[in-house]
Amino acid sequence: MAKEKSTVELRDERSQLVSQKNGLVNAAKSEKRTLSAEETTQLGTIATRMVDIDSELAELEARNKQNPAKAQTKKTFSLRKAILAQVEGRAFDEDTLAVIERGRESMRRNGQEMRGQIFIPVTEQRAPMVAGTEAQGGQNIDTDHMDLLMPLRDRLVLAQAGATVLTGLVGNIDFPAYSGSNVSWEGENSKAKDGAGTFSKSLMKPKRLTGYIDISKQLLVQDSIGVEAMLRQDLVNALATKLESTIFGNHAKSATMPDGFFSTLPAAGGVMDWDKIVGMETSVDVSNALAGNLAYVMHPSLFGKAKTTVKKSAGALGFIAENDGSINGYKVLRTNAMSKGLQTAKDEYGILFGNWADFIIGQWGAIDLTVDPYTQSTEAMIRIVVNAYFDAGTRRTASFSTSTMK
Numbered sequence: 001m002a003k004e005k006s007t008v009e010l011r012d013e014r015s016q017l018v019s020q021k022n023g024l025v026n027a028a029k030s031e032k033r034t035l036s037a038e039e040t041t042q043l044g045t046i047a048t049r050m051v052d053i054d055s056e057l058a059e060l061e062a063r064n065k066q067n068p069a070k071a072q073t074k075k076t077f078s079l080r081k082a083i084l085a086q087v088e089g090r091a092f093d094e095d096t097l098a099v100i101e102r103g104r105e106s107m108r109r110n111g112q113e114m115r116g117q118i119f120i121p122v123t124e125q126r127a128p129m130v131a132g133t134e135a136q137g138g139q140n141i142d143t144d145h146m147d148l149l150m151p152l153r154d155r156l157v158l159a160q161a162g163a164t165v166l167t168g169l170v171g172n173i174d175f176p177a178y179s180g181s182n183v184s185w186e187g188e189n190s191k192a193k194d195g196a197g198t199f200s201k202s203l204m205k206p207k208r209l210t211g212y213i214d215i216s217k218q219l220l221v222q223d224s225i226g227v228e229a230m231l232r233q234d235l236v237n238a239l240a241t242k243l244e245s246t247i248f249g250n251h252a253k254s255a256t257m258p259d260g261f262f263s264t265l266p267a268a269g270g271v272m273d274w275d276k277i278v279g280m281e282t283s284v285d286v287s288n289a290l291a292g293n294l295a296y297v298m299h300p301s302l303f304g305k306a307k308t309t310v311k312k313s314a315g316a317l318g319f320i321a322e323n324d325g326s327i328n329g330y331k332v333l334r335t336n337a338m339s340k341g342l343q344t345a346k347d348e349y350g351i352l353f354g355n356w357a358d359f360i361i362g363q364w365g366a367i368d369l370t371v372d373p374y375t376q377s378t379e380a381m382i383r384i385v386v387n388a389y390f391d392a393g394t395r396r397t398a399s400f401s402t403s404t405m406k
Helices: 007-030 037-066 079-087 094-110 149-155 157-161 225-247 274-285 300-308
Strands: 118-120 129-131 140-142 164-169 173-178 199-204 207-216 294-298 331-334 349-355 359-372 381-394 400-405
Touching: 007 037, 007 094, 079 094, 079 118, 079 225, 079 359, 079 381, 094 118, 094 359, 149 225, 157 225, 157 294, 157 331, 157 359, 199 381, 207 225, 225 359, 225 381, 274 349, 274 400, 294 300, 300 331, 300 349
Parallel strands: 164 359, 294 331
Antiparallel strands: 118 359, 129 140, 173 199, 207 381, 294 349, 349 400, 359 381
């Protein structure tokens, strides 16, 4: 007796049938002809099977409602096992399919091109890794949610600074920036002036971020929690490193990637000193933006300079960087992703200060993985190509002060 299909398998089959139906109809339309007899028969077969699938889905859902305890089976997902299945040409198990289908559906909603075989949904729910027993089918069992969001946020200096991270976005997003209302004193019977401020819009849309990681096939066959965690961390690092190096970069403006803070260079700051540091804070303060998630972000080399540079030879005592790692009471975050080799002499580093709540990082759809067992096959390596969709930008430019120093 054939094994009863799960709801995931039935929905996947139905999705494939819809694609087949659309393919037949669109082919006839593009060729400006009517359907052939064979195509008409195929459409009839597809329609009949779709009716059967809808009936089976309704029956399964009704059965699950009557037996909720039975329906709530624990779902498991292992990135390592999913990649290994692709390398060995095996079908995904039901639990893996459930996660991938959720990621695929997220991509469909955004109309994004699906390039790979594994689609990892980015969720808000934390999914801790738990150890299982041999009787339960393995030593490393992970809960149903992939949850790359939490480690990605932990890895991003921008998130630590307090940037706003939005996930699961659909379509292009407009962020309004408001100039503020204006009021004025007028005579007792004088007409009030229009005090409305002005709105401007900043458009964010999904931009493809892509890269790859190489892992050995020997490592891939290891069944351990450590290997699973390392794979996920490598994946997160690949995304976070490129995302932040772009945001803190000095590349030319482009429609295919977010603008970098140093795409337009400020005036050269020269040697770091206390007056210049305070001047950055003052610049934000006079714009009435000295509030929110305030922090400095700089290159580690520049922070090292701050730790050894006195504030003033006379007057204020101590070094620019305090013993607790702060500067003038504000948090300091260091990252090697920050631009360096700037200005004419190529000897200055980028430095930023501002309210990071006004910096937006957007993420669309799922993380798309392509498993390539061929490119590095002579070295027994598997290449995992990563595609993800991000954009980033400043909601209010007055909230940030940008400089370069050495």
